[in-house]
Amino acid sequence: MTLTRTFGNRESIRALLQSTRVWLALCLVLLGLAAALPANAQLRVDISGTGAQQYPVAIADFSGDPAGAQIAEIIRADLTRSGQFRLISTSGSNLTVDTPIAFDEWRTRGADFIAYGTVVRLPDGRFEVKYRLGDTVKRGPLDGVAFSGTEKELRRVAHQIADRIYEKITGIRGVFATRIAYVLKQGNTYELQIADADGQNPQVALRSREPVISPAWSPDGSRLAYVSFESGKPVVYVHQLATSKRFPVANYKGNNSAPAWSPDGSQLAVVLTRDGLSQIYTVSAADGSNLRRITRSPLIDTEPVFSPDGRSIYFTSDRSGSPQIYQVGLDGGEARRVTFNGGYNISPRISPDGKTLLTVTRRDGAYRIVSLNLTNNTESFLTAGRDDQSPSFAPNGMQVLYAAVQGGRSVLAGVSSDGRVRQTLSILNGEIREPTWGPFSK
Template sequence: MTTTLTANTPTRSAGSSQARGLAGHLRAFAVAAIAATALGAGAAHAQLRVEISGAGASQYPIAVADFASADPQGAEIANIIRTDLNGSGLFKIIDASGSQLSESSAIGFAAWKTRGADALAVGSANRLADGRIDVRYRLADTVQQSQLDGVAITSAPSETRHTAHQIADRIYEKLTGVRGVFATRIAYVLKRGDLFELQIADADGQNAQTALRSREPIISPSWSPDGGKLAYVSFESRKPVVYVHTLSNGQRVPVANFKGNNSAPAWSPDGSTLAVVLTRDGLSQIYLMNADGSNLRRLTQSTGIDTEPVFTPDGKSLLFTSDRGGSPQIYRLDISSAQAQRVSFKGNYNITPRISPDGNTLAYVTRRDGGYQIAVLDLATGNELLLTNGGREQSPTFAPNGKSVLYATSSGGRAVLAAVSTDGRVKQTLSVMSGEVREPTWGPFLPN
């Protein structure tokens, strides 16, 4: 991501204008980002506000009735499901206000079809004797007058929001054929006052929890494939050091603390290996190490700046940014042969590669007309699509189903997160009520 590149990429000798151009620009971009984050200070518990624009090419009309319940949780669960589905841009939410229907209720299919709903979700939420909440849901097809799905989930009251996201995922998959991502998590860096916080939140930005708080910058968070750890760069020792942080117990281990800069961690698909960028031998180059920091080995041997590695889904290659050809571009490196080939050719400045989960699409930051935009490239056809036009975008990250890209941008003079569907039709802005938010990374699917 851009901030990582800038903060951790040294200039070469005074005679190398290419290196000065790349590193100089990136450093300036990082300074501007940190200066912007210094503007925000506020309450200890910020929430993300979501604003949605655009819609999918075709929207599936669905009604979600309030779940039958003796307390407000029934209506809350239904509202979260509606918000999730509406935010995807693929569904038209038919008004079901005032309708409380359980999973066992008789459904008037014709009446709901007349109201415009091709599908109807109903359910119940009941508190058990041990305090847990039993949530039951049913999805009906009002056209075929048949049941499409149904499930019962029992969880603690604190997990009610997650349960609602799980149900929204089931509806999304049942009606689109694509796995939903509402129950996944995102991580990002929040700057409030003179504090940096590494936060983890639901995919909709709610339920944020602070994993780490520091007076020194935190950058480049990266999820492990199992969702149990985050690798990131911390400046708490007054230099960039790569840590691996176990989320279940808060244990943090420095895995790259070599001479010079240690930056840009990226996990292999099986979680056994980290790619990192080090300057221990001079220029920024890419190294591999075991996830515990052992068995360090150098991967790239160029005379340029090689940085921002990311593994392909098969684990056989890395995509990375390099100025070895004279301008920042994206390359693919075969790990077994250490041979690199250029991937990006449109524009003279392309950085921060991120690969879709299926390996078919590349997202990256491209400079066009003096601004920085998020683009996606179909690796099979070479077709490029510019997803944004704000001019200050950075840090793209794919949703685990590959259908959306989350990124950092600026809105109203503040650093915010935004998301866009990979066809560019649906855009969301997630803004923190207090503070500046950057460096997003979307977590993997988690077991149900």
């Protein structure tokens, strides 16, 4: 979530970006004063609703090493979370990759598909995981592959298998092996954390005594751009995840904020106040060079996001008198207004196929996430909370990650792109903000 969102709850969007003091105070409101998260706390997943179509699938415990049962459980949880699968019981089964499948029996149980496998610990301590997927309707194999990895890598292997099952059955690439990033406030410390798509296995990419906001994934998943206040004002950094090295790409006079990656990863769109009110610029993602101004407005332009083809930028502006979403080409020129429903629409996010725009809209005093079909300009509400923020599409466009307030506390939440399936990833004694979904895993 950018600063525009929360500040707009209380005062005019026009007052945004007037001083560093406002930015810093706002970040403290944004990230809260939550108590510290216990080191062993894990995100808990609560799911409601089902997809328009549910595929009946049986996931048997993988035979061999005891780790096989854990792998199968992760796969089941991944598929269940999508809302697109109905799990069939595998009680009493003892399948290995060499076991002939009794297709008629599994059809009788109600399964159109059966997944199973074998886990073997190798002499070097690594594991070999063999998986198979059978189609009981067509009475034949649908998929099969072998993975290897350390004990710590078995969760990733399970997510990869779930991705293969999802894609083989639905025809859409799975996102279970992808990662998410978010900001967590613990005591007086701000952490930029990275976790699996299911919220498990969180890792700290950056820990700071000063606010960290607006994380954004590079298209290849190797870098994160974000805004840090460590120098006493907002500065945009690019952070190499493999080495933990980082460097500033926007550190101009005034405020530097809201980084967004171009689809090819070569540029960042940023919001700067170097020439007065906030305007949108692009810089080289490699070193911050090649500064180029994109918008020229006497009012506030902020929250840029590139279109999937990289030729234009969607952004939030109050040039019509209230915050709305606009689109402008990278060559500048006249911006085109995109949103017209409601008097307050911010935080644009475009779907991977470029056909759907997410916004945070204010209706009847509540902030909710709306999906706008750019082909016919019809909108649908994806969430029904009072304070839903910071939407982020999954890389396959099938799910949306966002921050919400439920029961008086901040939570990480998700919803299917059609609004039918909702999930809550809750964390004990902590406050999560500004979640962003990473790209497909390489």
